[in-house]
Amino acid sequence: MKQKLALVAIVVDDYDSAIDFYTNKMNFELVEDTVMSPTKRWVVVGPRGTDGCRFLLARAANAEQESRIGNQTGGRVFLFLHTDDFARDFAQYAVNGLRIIREPSIEPYGKVAVFEDIYGNLWDLIEPLNL
Template sequence: MSKAIEQKIGSVALVVENYDDAIAFYTKKLQFELIEDLDLGGGKRWVLISPPNSTGTNLLLAQASNDQQKSAIGNQTGGRVFLFLHTNDFWRDYEQMQANGIEFTEAPRSEEYGMVVVFKDLYGTRWDLLQLNKTTA
């Protein structure tokens, strides 16, 4: 009998300008946890971050090493929202993010699927802060 397929997305690479600046932003402004920071030599590091108490996908911060990668910083999806930060308390996190100086591109809005607002990270990458309705979660 063969094993059932079991897969998950472990990490998503996010191209950043500088490891330390990105770590500081995500851990201080968004309260993410630094999971791993390993020196790989030659200026490369393996840097994993994750939202607090997350059991899902991590972000792998990847410092740009050439002009092509540098041109993608902040715009890895052609101006669309790239990442979706789910929360169990939209207003708590929204207010904390406001207090931490996070840039929002719109006012919070209620959609059929839940509460959402778009914000930018330190490089302009667009994110959704999202609390799904219980029926869509």
């Protein structure tokens, strides 16, 4: 059996502001934006140059879903973004105004910093030692 993780849903408050953030601030690509109904779209974004796991931007449809925006993991780091050039990406995120939660450090697994996205989800930016 062959499997792969294809999409991870991120609950957002607005499709267009989420697309703007992920494509313009994080330099992801918009893979798909299909209207499903007057209130629902199928919006997929992901890192450029990869066919790996991407994000489904899922607009909150009720108060319970809205309560999860930015806190899908109870305050823990939620997403781990590997890079082949930590200095390039960290500098770009700083220029683009992403909030840095933990400054870069060298860990046994590589160089890492923690930042938050537009909703407050925590991310590790990692340049692994063995990338």
